[in-house]
Amino acid sequence: MNIFIGGAWPYANGSLHLGHISSLLSGDILARYYRAKGDEVLYxxxxxxxxxxxxxxxxQEGVTPREIANKFHREFCHCFEKLGFTYDLYTRTDDLHHHEIVQKIFQKLLANNKIYKKTVEQAYCSTCTQFLPDRYVEGTCPHCGKDARGDQCDECATILDPLDLLTKRCKICGDEPAGKDTEHFYWSEHTC
Ligand SMILES: [Zn+2]
Ligand SMILES: [Zn+2]
Structure with missing residues (x-):
């Protein structure tokens, strides 16, 4: 039997911690199990x-994004080798091969109406001139009134939308971000 295992792709913006390893380990255990059974595994x-x-x-560090990605990609590869992970292929999202495959899948989904474009409002910092990921917006939780991050409030465990925070500040510069329209692709109904 042919077995494909697509493990989680760790983000190359910081070192791995034990929580990362615990979420990646299950794929390796599965790969070893199926190989031991004699199946053809692509992990x-x-x-x-x-x-x-x-x-x-x-x-923040005054270097290029490429240098950050290279540094942590190298670190990840070193960790996986030391831990004895058994990937058949461990690559990176800025690899040409990866771009080609992803674009092919994307174009196919688009041509078959499996994804569609939608305009949504997202937190934008005009000082930093960029849209902010949820956790880069901080402020006051609308439910409990304590300090919270844009993705969730650790105090009352509510999942938040960053624009719901009562007072909002950009985690990078401290200025107040505003809502701004941006386009994203979404799965069409019944696709997933
Ligand atoms: Zn709260
Ligand atoms: Zn900012």
Whole structure:
């Protein structure tokens, strides 16, 4: 039997901690199990080298996003080797091969109306001139009145939308972000 295992792709913007390893380990156990049974296994994963947290860290350290991604990708590979992980292929999202495969899948989904474009409002910092990921917006929880991050309030465990915070500040510069329209692709109904 052919078995494909697509492990989680760790984000290359910081070192791995024990929580990362616990979520990645299950894929490796499965891969070993099926190989031991004599099945044909393809176990793949890679470093996620794209995204805002990487560019923010790069700006803070005065280096390029590529340097940050390279540094942590190298660190991840070293950790996985020391831990004895058995990936058949461990790559990265800024790899040309990865771009080609992802674009092919995306174009196919688009052509078959499996995804569609929608305009949504997202927190935008005009000082930093960028949209902010949820956890880069901080402020006051509308439910309990304590300090909270844009994705959730640790005090009352409510899942939040960053624009719901009563007072909002950009985690990078401290200024108040505003809501701004942005386009994203969404799965069409019944696709997933
Ligand atoms: Zn709260
Ligand atoms: Zn800002």
């Amino acid at each position: 793949v994963s890679g470093s996620d080298c794209n995204g805002t947290p990487i560019s923010i860290r790069a700006r």
